[in-house]
Amino acid sequence: MITVWGGQTSRSLRAVWVLEEMGLPYRLRPVDMLAAERDPAWLAVNPGDFLPAIQDGDVTMVESVAIMEYLMGRYGPTPLQPAPDDPAFGAYQQFLHLGEAGLATLMMVPLVSGFLAPEAERDNWSARWARDCVERRRLLVQRQLQGAPYMAGDRFTAADISVSYALRLGGNHGFALSDAEQAYLARTTARDAYKRAYERSHEGVAA
Structure with a gap:
């Protein structure tokens, strides 16, 4: 077990x-x-x-x-998990890891600063830098959603699990999600x- x-x-x-x-x-x-x-x-x-x-x-x-x-x-x-010879494999790999390395990890810097730092230090340089990084990396997600319903194309994969967690984390903590991102989350989180x-x-x- x-x-x-x-x-x-x-x-x-x-x-x-x-x-x-x-x-x-x-x-x-x-x-x-x-x-x-x-x-x-x-x-x-x-x-x-x-x-x-x-x-x-x-x-x-x-x-x-x-x-x-x-x-x-x-x-x-x-x-x-698409096979390595699947045309969707590259996008799958990119967004599987972007969901954590490029989004959720960086989101934690302003999130933790906002909760735990002394009030005068909450809007610090590092928190602003991390927030800007997240906004730029989300452009990759938004571009992908212009041409496909999921991160690896037309089908749901583990990359969507990774990215969906990050977007929900951000949406719950001060990041304004686009209409496309909100519609994407509605699709992924509607799954049984x-x-x-x-x-x-x-x-x-x-x-």
Whole structure:
């Protein structure tokens, strides 16, 4: 049984969404990242103390996109992951990683500054720089949506799971999404697997 360590608003949603799309059994172990003291069992899994993490037998993994790739590679093939000779493979790879490296990670700088920094330091140079970077990288998403409904073309893939998480994160924390981005999110989050993943992640119910 695959164990997903995560929280209600964490990147663990990406892993759970992949698991739901693939119909794989799993259980959730909630982690309270605001607790004054961390659960020793959690720190034994990831001493770096960031979400998410999974345990699959003897395999322990962190980093949400790496987890997604592991699950698809280990338990695929799956339509979520185009084959290397598929014409959609390049776009798939680009947006799978852009969703984290180019969007969600940078979004965290103004997000965390806004919540945790002293008030006088919240609108700091680094937060403004990161926000500008996100706005430029979102132009890639917006350009893709001008010609296709999904990040890899006409079909839903794991790249959409990656990008959808980032856009929702940004939309919930001060980034104004375009009409195309909002319509895209409406498509991706209307999927039954997303709805199940969202409900499970927010309930913290063990399978």
